[in-house]
Amino acid sequence: MEDTKVIFIELFRSYTDLPLQSLDELFSLLKIRTINKGTDLVYQGKSSTKDYFLLNGILREFLIDDNGNEVTVNFYYNQSFITPNFCRIENKISSFTIQALSNCVIAEIESAELEKYRNRNVVFFNASALIITKLFKDNIERQIVQATYSAKKRLEQFRAKFPGIENYVPHSFIASYLGITNVSLSRLRKLK
Amino acid sequence: MEDTKVIFIELFRSYTDLPLQSLDELFSLLKIRTINKGTDLVYQGKSSTKDYFLLNGILREFLIDDNGNEVTVNFYYNQSFITPNFCRIENKISSFTIQALSNCVIAEIESAELEKYRNRNVVFFNASALIITKLFKDNIERQIVQATYSAKKRLEQFRAKFPGIENYVPHSFIASYLGITNVSLSRLRKLK
């Protein structure tokens, strides 16, 4: 449906004012896919060669750490840039699993092809630097929140960042994202 | 002194195998400076147009958050890549202050000039992508440590990452980096 294109353009426009022509061209390179709840887009430990944009739905990015614990590092909610493939991989191998928590609409492209487009389109090249910067800052922002806020404040901040998501995804994922146990989360939800 | 060049080359070689020729050329573009303990390299809220490499000494990167609290987000210890300028700034304005905790030797370059070099040297272009990836992953790594380790474990991890630094910098900075009070840090230092 034509709708996906509008969403795609809105996503980029919310970050930077790329000309419609560039967005048009980029969009024509993408493959639009619908994936079902529970599907894994990329797997921790497996090869990963694609980049994705989330157009609709909810994704979570997580990993199994050295102690065997699952740690949710990010949620993607409606239109979002997914962390670029080159930032997610180590020797072509994915450091994370990205999992659909609902049915999702995504746009997908081979990273190599995206890189080619990036190198022949200066405007997009600059825009993508902006986007990486933004993702980088999001990480630092999270570090600060994680380091200086109480669990209660972190929950408030989470709610502001992902309004309503609490009603759609298992609380254990949210607790893991917040760095608390799900028992603590339940307790915090009770307050006020 | 010639020493600085050796250190500079070692720094890059520890990340990626750039040819000596490229490193030579890049080095010739840099200005080597010595800065005194207490000097601020860039200031939160002020314009920032340069990129830096730490060749010797200790730096700390921090910001004043919305509540007026100082949060130390990173230490740089001996040879290190400093977070690239384009990742640190918002509309050309620095989001952080970078401060010398000891006398330091740094290499400095206008970001615009570095960008030019990057664009005319494919090998360096790819290397710098690697470096950004590494910095990106460091951030995520820190998120995970912060989210899943106890304060005691975080201190252990900090000691492994910055061996000996504990003896050179005020503990209040370390506590802020670890996301605990300096009283708690003192307590943890006592154990074992």
Next chain:
DNA sequence: ATTACATTTTATCATTTGTTAATTGAAGGC
């Protein structure tokens, strides 16, 4: 060596968060 000042440690008590286990709630299969 003495003073003045800043940093670190110690002590006490309050608050937050973790752990474990039992209870309740909700969703799907039969």
Next chain:
DNA sequence: GCCTTCAATTAACAAATGATAAAATGTAAT
């Protein structure tokens, strides 16, 4: 509908961390 299973809440207690203030120690200047 009833049962099974998984998720979320509650409770009770333990452990970790914060807050405040006082004491001890370190550092630099004179």
